[in-house]
Amino acid sequence: MKYIKFIALNLVVLLGCSVMLQAQNNYKNWSDIIRKSDASWFATPEAQNIAENVLLYQRNIGGWPKNIEMQKTLSDSEKQRLIALKSNLHDITTDNGATYQEMLFLAKIYKQKPDERYKKAFLSGLDYLLEAQFDNGGWPQFYPLKKGYYTHITYNDDSMFHILTILKQISETSDYYGIPIPQDYVSKAKVAFDKGIICIVKTQYKQNGVLTAWCAQHDENTLTPAKARAYELPSLSGKESAKIVLLLMTIDNPSPEVITAVKSAYAWFEKTKITNLEEKRILNNAGKVIDKKMIVTQNALPIWARFMELENNEPFFCDRDGVKKKSLDEIGAERKNGYAWYTDEPKEVLKKYPNWEKKYAFEKSEKKKIEDKNTITVAQDGSGDFKLIQDAINATKAFPYERVTIHIKNGTYYEKIRIPEFNNNISIIGESKEKTIITYDDYFGKMNLGRNSTFYTYTMLVEGNDFSASNLTIQNSSGDIGQAVALSIMGDRAYVFNCNILGNQDTLYASGNNSRQYFKDCYIEGTTDFIFGKATVLFENCQIHSIKNSYITAASTPEGKEFGFVFKNCTLTADKNATQVYLGRPWRIYAKTVFIECKMGSHILPQGWENWSKPEAEKTAFYAEYNCSGEGYKPEKRVLWAHQLSKKQAKKYTSENVLGFEAQRGKETK
Structure with missing residues (x-):
């Protein structure tokens, strides 16, 4: 009996130990x-x-x-x-x-x-x-x-x-x-x-002048992104950047620099999230990952790549040889399955950002009643009414009786701006053309909205009438990667003075039904068809700069319109590698483009114009020049279907005739 009790007691002890060990486990x-x-x-x-x-x-x-x-x-x-x-x-x-x-x-x-x-x-x-x-x-x-x-x-x-x-x-x-x-x-x-x-x-890394996120490690002297292990190359980190931003968001009364850092990183997280992939893990009996697959899934929960290219945010993957690959399937099983290549940590930033933004980013603007103000200031350092241009536009009264002027202090504003049709009579004035920069980096392939994706790539879209802008740089910073609009104007009676309009293909989209636009003292650059659309536009005293061999204009002037694109006293320049540039080609067959008293560099091809494989356009389009100069002006060698205006014909190209209104209006933007 004692022996049985002894065994029972030991069983209790063993069971107790087992429970304790199980709890520890x-x-x-x-x-x-x-x-x-x-x-x-x-x-x-x-x-x-x-x-x-x-x-x-x-x-x-x-x-x-x-x-x-x-x-x-x-x-x-x-x-x-x-x-x-x-x-x-x-x-x-x-x-x-x-x-x-x-x-x-x-x-x-x-x-x-x-x-x-x-x-x-x-x-x-x-x-x-x-x-x-x-x-x-x-x-x-x-x-x-x-x-x-x-x-x-x-x-x-x-x-x-x-x-x-x-x-x-x-x-x-x-x-x-x-x-x-x-x-x-x-x-x-x-x-x-x-x-x-x-x-x-x-x-915080600047990509084409725009703040983004952080690398997993930065050089202790230069502060630039740095390499760690062979497969941890300099990059933008979707993982480590998340905790950094969450920390910054916990700071009470953050400085303007911290506010800018958070807002910029939030915008980068929004831009780089992946919503069409899910990671599927295959486990063995011991629960160890033996394979990973990225499955294409519609409306997947957002994830981010841990390593993204510094130049364009494209995800990449590396094996221990340090060679970049574009997909997870291209690297060996050991690194593929033994490393976290994707993360969902930034979702916490996206979740918490709205409340943080309400508390800090717009604290000053919420305290000010600006709904009826006719003058608004935007400044990244918090010294104005708003820190974002779009917020200032959104706060303006619809269809105002008096002009609303938005002053923008120097800074790089990474924003996609839309001025709706009901926000008419707006003037945007930068502190300086060189240092007041509005930039974004959408492009055709990134939008992926079908054949008309070009029209969604704008950095700034103007739909309201009587718009004016001055002393600004408006840029599409996506690079030479396809169609990418910097400035799109659809409204009527638009004035753009002393501005840089920067991009590559399709930089300036001048369109809109019955839209008339005036550009003066501006610098406009691009690659292919970088001034295009159906609007009636007068360019005066502007520098038109070609980055590579291609076409300057692609007008789509509607049939019956007397004027299309008119360039007066403009200078046509080019990069050194751009030596064969056409003045234009017809996007639509009734295109009209005229150069009057312009100076043309040697990059302009002798034939001047191209029909875009539309022989019928040679009869319907109107391409002409008058009294131009420079090595690129060779009227005797132009295509036979182009025109050289007479002095009498050229006289009708006044600003009043072309635009139908007094082109000097808008001086308040200077």
Whole structure:
């Protein structure tokens, strides 16, 4: 009987141990233990045993090595080895959550069991973080510095995010999960945090002059995107950038620079999200990923590539050979299945941004009643009524009786602007043509809306009548990648003075039913058909610049219209590699284009005009010149179906006749 009781007692003990082990197994990894939400668990003997390991693994300099499962039982010999390593300065890091996780664990257990050793170890860790910071505000991956890419400023695996999160809480609360922080540490933490934010702002990557996101690591001297491992090339990171922005969004009363950083990154996340792919993982019996497939799916939840090209945001993938591939299927199974190539982390940015924007981005504009103002100022630094041009347009009264003038201070405004038909009588005035830049980068292939995708690619679309613009640069920055409109004007009586209109193919779309437009003292550049449309347009004293061999104009003048595109006193120039440029070709067969007293560079082809494989257009189109000059003006060699105007004929091309209204109106935009 006693023997049976003994067996039963042992079974109970074994069952109890089994239950305890099963509970422990719910947290197999060190990172899982850190995230335990049950505060009372940190008062258990189990937690205290782990804390002893954490103390043993900490080096005298204050930091910890990475990838240590702190919860594993240590033998006596292992403990002695760790004691011997205390003064060793190798492999101490903040990578993969190291140091941050141990500090967080110590703070949580101190709150339940206030052992002074935990507090001392935490403060030693804080000393380590403060010492490791570069003067420019960033942190290396390893400190003391380890040769190689490890010296770069590292956002990889959210290292700097975790460091700054600790410093932020300390600087704001003088406390970290229950550990009281001495005041001198609080002050140091505040300084270090502010330096870190400055570093983040300075390292945000500019793509064609527009702020975007961050690389996983940046050169510690130049602050430019930098390479890490062979398959971690300089790129824009869809993963690491998310936590950076979320951190910036937690800052109370953010500076204009931080606000701009957040808004720019948000726009980049919106632009680069992928909604037609889903990742499918194939697992073996042990739950290990043995294959990944990207499946084309309509209306999929948004994901982002972890690595995107610095120039154009295109996703890429690398094997250990460091050779870029365009799809996940092109790399070997080891890297394909053993690395996170896509992420959904930016979804939190998109989710939280509207409330952040309402609180900070428009705080000033919400306080001002501007609905009935006739003068509005847009400034990125918050000194105006709005920080975004589109917001200013949206706030103007529909069909105003008096002209509304929107002054835009210098800055690069990455915006896709639309001025609707009901927002007429608007003037947009930049602070300077060179430094007030409105830019966006949509193009035909990116829009992917069918054969008419060109018309959706605009940077600025003007549908309202009586529009005027001056002292601006309006740019489509997508590059030489197909049809990409910078400025599209559909409204009537439009005035554009002293502006740069920049792009490649289809830079300026001048269209609209019965639309009349006047461009004066402007610089317009592009590649193919970069001035096109059916509007009646007078270009006066403008520089028309060809980037490569192609066509300047592609008019689609409606049948019966007396005037189409008219260029007066303009200068036609070109890049060095552009040596064979046509004045125009007919997009539609009744096209009308005339050059009067213009100076033409040698890049203009002797024949001047081309029929676009439409022989019938030679009878219906009207292409003409009068009294032009320069090496490109060769009237005797023009195609036979083009015209040279007589002096009498040229006289009818006055601004009043062409436009039907006084072209000097709009002087207030100068």
